[in-house]
Amino acid sequence: MSAASAREATPKLRFTAVAKEFVAPRTGKRTLAVTDVGLSIEAGEFVCVVGPSGCGKSTIMNLVAGLDAPTSGTITMDGRPIAGPGADRGVMFQDYALYPWLTVSQNIGFGLENGTPGRGLSRAERDARVRHFVELVRLKGAEDKFPHQLSGGMCQRVALARLLANGPDVLLMDEPLGALDAQTRLILQVELLRIWGETAPRAERKTAIFITHDIEEAVFLADRVVVMGTGPGRIRAILPIDLPRPREEGTRADPRFAALTKQVWELIRDDAYQAIG
Amino acid sequence: MANSLAPSPSIGLRSVPLTIWRAIALPLLLLVAWQLWAMGLPADTRAPSPAKVLAGFVRLTLAGDLPLALIQSIGRVVAGFLIALVLGLSLGLAMGRIRWVRDGLEPIVESFRPIAPMAILPIAILFLGTGTPAALSIVAYAAFFPLLLNVMHGVSRVDPKLVLAARTMGVPPLRTFTHVILPAAMPSVLLGSRLAMGSAWTAIIAAELAVGAKAGGGTSGGIGQMMFVFYAYSIDLNGIVVCMIVVGVVALLIDRAFRGAERILVRGREAT
Amino acid sequence: MGLSGFDHHDRAGSGALDAAAALRRQAPQRLRAALGSRPVAAVRSFVVVLGVWWGLSLWNANPIQLPAPPAVFAALANVASDGELLENAMISTGRLALSLVIAVAMAVPLGFWMGMSRRAHAYIDPVVEMLRPISGIAWIPLALFIFGVGDTLPVFIMTYVAFFPLLLNTIAGVRGVSRRLVQAAETMGVSRAAIVRRVIMPAALPSIVVGFRLAFAGAWAAIVAAELIGAPSGLGFAIEWYRQLLMTPKIFAYIMAIGFVGYVCDQLLQGLQRRLTPWTDRSRG
Numbered sequence: 001m002s003a004a005s006a007r008e009a010t011p012k013l014r015f016t017a018v019a020k021e022f023v024a025p026r027t028g029k030r031t032l033a034v035t036d037v038g039l040s041i042e043a044g045e046f047v048c049v050v051g052p053s054g055c056g057k058s059t060i061m062n063l064v065a066g067l068d069a070p071t072s073g074t075i076t077m078d079g080r081p082i083a084g085p086g087a088d089r090g091v092m093f094q095d096y097a098l099y100p101w102l103t104v105s106q107n108i109g110f111g112l113e114n115g116t117p118g119r120g121l122s123r124a125e126r127d128a129r130v131r132h133f134v135e136l137v138r139l140k141g142a143e144d145k146f147p148h149q150l151s152g153g154m155c156q157r158v159a160l161a162r163l164l165a166n167g168p169d170v171l172l173m174d175e176p177l178g179a180l181d182a183q184t185r186l187i188l189q190v191e192l193l194r195i196w197g198e199t200a201p202r203a204e205r206k207t208a209i210f211i212t213h214d215i216e217e218a219v220f221l222a223d224r225v226v227v228m229g230t231g232p233g234r235i236r237a238i239l240p241i242d243l244p245r246p247r248e249e250g251t252r253a254d255p256r257f258a259a260l261t262k263q264v265w266e267l268i269r270d271d272a273y274q275a276i277g
Numbered sequence: 278m279a280n281s282l283a284p285s286p287s288i289g290l291r292s293v294p295l296t297i298w299r300a301i302a303l304p305l306l307l308l309v310a311w312q313l314w315a316m317g318l319p320a321d322t323r324a325p326s327p328a329k330v331l332a333g334f335v336r337l338t339l340a341g342d343l344p345l346a347l348i349q350s351i352g353r354v355v356a357g358f359l360i361a362l363v364l365g366l367s368l369g370l371a372m373g374r375i376r377w378v379r380d381g382l383e384p385i386v387e388s389f390r391p392i393a394p395m396a397i398l399p400i401a402i403l404f405l406g407t408g409t410p411a412a413l414s415i416v417a418y419a420a421f422f423p424l425l426l427n428v429m430h431g432v433s434r435v436d437p438k439l440v441l442a443a444r445t446m447g448v449p450p451l452r453t454f455t456h457v458i459l460p461a462a463m464p465s466v467l468l469g470s471r472l473a474m475g476s477a478w479t480a481i482i483a484a485e486l487a488v489g490a491k492a493g494g495g496t497s498g499g500i501g502q503m504m505f506v507f508y509a510y511s512i513d514l515n516g517i518v519v520c521m522i523v524v525g526v527v528a529l530l531i532d533r534a535f536r537g538a539e540r541i542l543v544r545g546r547e548a549t
Numbered sequence: 550m551g552l553s554g555f556d557h558h559d560r561a562g563s564g565a566l567d568a569a570a571a572l573r574r575q576a577p578q579r580l581r582a583a584l585g586s587r588p589v590a591a592v593r594s595f596v597v598v599l600g601v602w603w604g605l606s607l608w609n610a611n612p613i614q615l616p617a618p619p620a621v622f623a624a625l626a627n628v629a630s631d632g633e634l635l636e637n638a639m640i641s642t643g644r645l646a647l648s649l650v651i652a653v654a655m656a657v658p659l660g661f662w663m664g665m666s667r668r669a670h671a672y673i674d675p676v677v678e679m680l681r682p683i684s685g686i687a688w689i690p691l692a693l694f695i696f697g698v699g700d701t702l703p704v705f706i707m708t709y710v711a712f713f714p715l716l717l718n719t720i721a722g723v724r725g726v727s728r729r730l731v732q733a734a735e736t737m738g739v740s741r742a743a744i745v746r747r748v749i750m751p752a753a754l755p756s757i758v759v760g761f762r763l764a765f766a767g768a769w770a771a772i773v774a775a776e777l778i779g780a781p782s783g784l785g786f787a788i789e790w791y792r793q794l795l796m797t798p799k800i801f802a803y804i805m806a807i808g809f810v811g812y813v814c815d816q817l818l819q820g821l822q823r824r825l826t827p828w829t830d831r832s833r834g
Contacts, residue, residue, distance in 0.1 A: 084735075087737050099752075332563040400804070
């Protein structure tokens with residue numbers, strides 16, 4: 001077997017019978033957050049995870065990021081089990097997790113400055129990289145501002161630029177657009193796809209896991225949508241999204257878009273009602 | 278703050294002794310070291326030791342000196358605190374709700390605030406002598422600022438929507454004040470009281486200490502003066518340490534009592 | 550303080566403000582912010598206080614108890630011109646600075662240790678909580694015995710007083726560091742040591758700075774008591790000295806000096822706080 005075909009055979013990320021149980025520190029109460037998660041994600045694939053609140057979406061992300069370890073089952077990346085957090089998997093948190101004492105440029109360069117992604121880079125190279133990503137997310141002119149001086153949409157771009165500047169293999173995004181107003185959100189969805197490399201050939205794209213509770217957002221962005229359910233959190237269904245790329249505003253008018261959205265909603269509906277009730 | 282910093286209680290019966298053990302390990306070690314150190318000194322030493330301090334505590338308590346001094350000091354603190362409470366509450370409410378009162382008084386308050394109670398003491402002695410009235414005025418001065426500032430901020434930060442809502446329901450101004458503004462400002466009032474009581478207790482010790490120090494051990498009494506007498510006349514270091522510990526315990530009890538009151542009163546309010 | 554510094558600009562009213570007017574208003578605004586209140590009202594208040602004081606002193610007619618304002622200002626000019634005031638103020642602030650430096654050097658590292666290690670906190674905290682209720686003042690008699698009258702006593706008392714707010718605020722600051730910020734650094738491949746230096750330290754800084762201001766306030770209140778009882782120099786000593794000489798105008802002069810120095814130091818610390826932690830909310834200083 002050639003090296004190339006071996007790489008093809010190993011998915012970028014593979015979940016095998018993954019379960020995660022939390023034990024409350026004081027009461028000792030056990031909660032099963034997710035169970036029986038099995039999933040393979042190919043390199044360059046954009047996967048959206050949707051589900052009602054409490055389905056363990058964020059747990060999945062923490063497990064991939066290595067911030068938590070599964071109680072049972074395995075998660076591998078390129079065939080090797082995930083042993084802890086590392087810069088090969090970049091995370092974009094829901095609340096952005098920007099450092100309030102650093103400027104926009106310093107935030108974007110934080111990983112290059114202090115972490116493994118900056119190893120072997122000269123000062124000038126790091127600065128150039130930061131400048132490149134400042135421009136990519138259209139933050140030129142705001143480099144020296146502090147996060148508290150920025151709008152939610154701008155903070156989100158800083159977080160995205162920081163994620164990309166570290167050059168991770170896998171992008172993990174936990175409801176990154178969740179805190180934004182509806183209009184900004186639509187604009188940034190298109191922008192996110194542009195930056196991810198929608199127009200580039202598949203081999204040059206990053207692998208992305210995008211967590212959201214917004215069904216339309218998931219269908220609009222994803223190659224495949226993983227629908228999760230509650231009680232305990234588990235995978236309900238995995239839907240391939242065969243809408244053509246690059247996707248734009250017109251995509252939402254596509255009858256297939258409406259059909260897919262409806263299909264996802266029907267899978268989620270019962271759990272969602274239960275979550276409120 | 279102390280509450281949130283406390284280590285989280287462990288679960289299970291077996292780990293409880295461990296928590297207690299951890300809590301007393303270092304204090305016990307220090308106490309033993311202190312005792313051993315004192316035992317190594319010559320027999321006629323004045324240096325205090327835990328055993329002698331304990332003996333001193335028993336002796337002073339049985340003789341009635343310590344309880345009497347304690348009652349005197351606490352009585353002064355309570356009286357001074359009440360004076361400050363009346364002044365601080367009324368002025369704080371006025372400054373918090375009425376713009377021109379605040380504009381007029383705030384500069385004066387702010388210019389007195391950095392002046393420590395002890396700096397006022399010489400003036401108080403000039404006017405009131407070295408007895409209880411001088412000590413009371415120092416205590417009231419010390420307790421006044423935390424009360425005033427917290428009451429003022431408490432009532433001025435009451436959400437205007439709550440007041441407007443009451444007005445739209447036709448509640449008259451006085452009733453709005455007693456039923457909306459005061460309850461909403463309650464947490465700040467309680468916090469101010471706790472801080473005020475803390476500085477009042479510190480101030481009384483300082484005042485009694487200094488009054489005793491300068492009046493040559495008069496009859497004004499109080500635990501602060503008791504310390505001075507031990508320092509200047511009987512040269513009883515064990516007695517001084519007894520007083521320090523008692524001062525600390527009283528401070529702790531005052532703090533806990535006010536925290537307890539805050540929890541009960543504020544929690545009751547949050548539930549509504 | 551600064552609380553009322555923001556809302557009164559609206560008085561300019563309904564008309565549109567041109568840039569020139571806005572510029573013209575900037576300097577007085579800064580002055581207002583420095584005064585912490587509306588200057589006109591402040592001046593009016595001080596005039597009233599001065600009048601009441603003068604009236605009371607005439608009515609009291611005992612210059613040893615309550616001297617008239619001119620006598621006090623003359624005394625102030627007197628102690629200021631012969632350098633005595635400056636010397637005592639330098640001595641007191643020097644002791645204050647030394648105490649704060651020692652307190653920071655002890656409390657901040659200990660606070661980091663206790664904030665990051667549950668075990669260290671469990672062992673050390675009981676000792677802290679045992680000592681903390683004993684006020685610095687209560688240490689004076691014992692400290693007089695150990696150190697005698699001199700520089701060491703006030704420095705010891707102030708260091709003790711400054712230690713606790715610094716320690717508690719450092720612990721709270723370290724423990725309050727958002728888990729997210731630490732996790733974010735972990736996912737960027739940042740080492741443990743770099744996380745402490747680049748994330749935990751700056752994140753805890755605002756709380757430590759607040760602790761420093763509290764430490765200053767406590768130490769400044771304690772210095773008067775400490776110098777009044779147990780030092781041969783300094784502002785607190787001067788007050789007591791002139792009380793024994795019954796030179797009341799000079800007592801008043803020194804009380805004003807204590808208030809003034811305390812106020813100036815607090816303003817400087819507020820400035821330092823803004824400079825050091827510009828990202829924190831400073832609606833209340």
